[in-house]
Amino acid sequence: MYEPNTLLDKATELFWQKGYQATSMRDIQQALDLRPGSLYSRFQGKSELFEKVIVHYAEQILARLEQTAQSEDGFEATGDMFRQELIKPAELRYQRQCLLLNALAQSSKLEDRAAQALEHAMAKMLQGFIGLAAALQEKSLISGEVAPAQVGQWLQIQFVGLRNAAYFANDDEQVMYFIDKLIIDLQSEWPAS
């Protein structure tokens, strides 16, 4: 009998790599050397398992965002966070993508409960970015005239866009260049809303 976390970690890895639909219960069973019943004795079904995976994944992202917000050197920490999240060795290439966004692309096949968890996780992630934006303003690093919600959403836009770029990037320097640009633009002018 596996530790619950081992099981969830492996499931997360598979869903992350291949997406929700493309990952079959048999894939998970095989990866963990489990028989169907053993899996279904711990989770009601694929939907619930995926829901748990989403929550687990979102918690990790959120923790990293909060940790970044609490850091001393705001820009440095923000840049580091982006770099840590986006620069991965080739064998972990799949982690440059976002499990939540991948899931979103297949949300039409998600059952209600998983779809709801996904929406909730996305909202949580946005809250994390808004918290980071507020922290940067607190330190007077960026203009206080813009609503933190705006800056936070902008950060998330950059995050999403960069994930796709990182997925296709050949070398790390390309990605780091755009992270530098991001830090500059954080400090550049913000339109009047």
Next chain:
Amino acid sequence: MYEPNTLLDKATELFWQKGYQATSMRDIQQALDLRPGSLYSRFQGKSELFEKVIVHYAEQILARLEQTAQSEDGFEATGDMFRQELIKPAELRYQRQCLLLNALAQSSKLEDRAAQALEHAMAKMLQGFIGLAAALQEKSLISGEVAPAQVGQWLQIQFVGLRNAAYFANDDEQVMYFIDKLIIDLQSEWPAS
């Protein structure tokens, strides 16, 4: 017998709405009131159909990018292009996402031929953005010291990020705000590569 374009347009719509895997051949047959054989007499299978859809879709995006690049007023045209692509009424919400990116999230289930078409389409799209960047530099609207490839890729990053934001946005003004920010940042400082 349907016009080939009617058929491809409807298939595009379905794939765009629901993604590759979630769209079954039966869905397409039903939407066009066709029987299996009729569909298979025009396309070898789902893979080839999707390949045609991808090429068709990429051509449209590329055409819009090239048209934008040729426009007189560079920034205005660029902003308009983003607005046209991202601001859609609720019933066309699915068009705020990118068919290519959706497909990418499920690429593990794509057959070689479709995966190759997808990769090719993505590269084409990037070329379109780079062309737009070069055109903006030609008009001396942005710094000529940065390689067009960098600016082009940056534009694509913004495009991808904004698509996701637009998909979740409640009102159009939110999206337009970030497009304004984008135009500002185009003109702000670029890091030394």
Next chain:
DNA sequence: CCCTTACTTGAACATTTGTTCAAATAGTTT
């Protein structure tokens, strides 16, 4: 009117998938 060609039909097949369940096994308590 017939013959040939092209297209359509609708049933069927093979495979994959999520899921269930009675029987067997392992683990724990008395």
Next chain:
DNA sequence: AAACTATTTGAACAAATGTTCAAGTAAGGG
């Protein structure tokens, strides 16, 4: 060791999906 509970096993089911194909229908030329 026996009795009881919890977990695992492996076969099986039902539904969905991509695809095929022989038979039927329509179209057009001679």
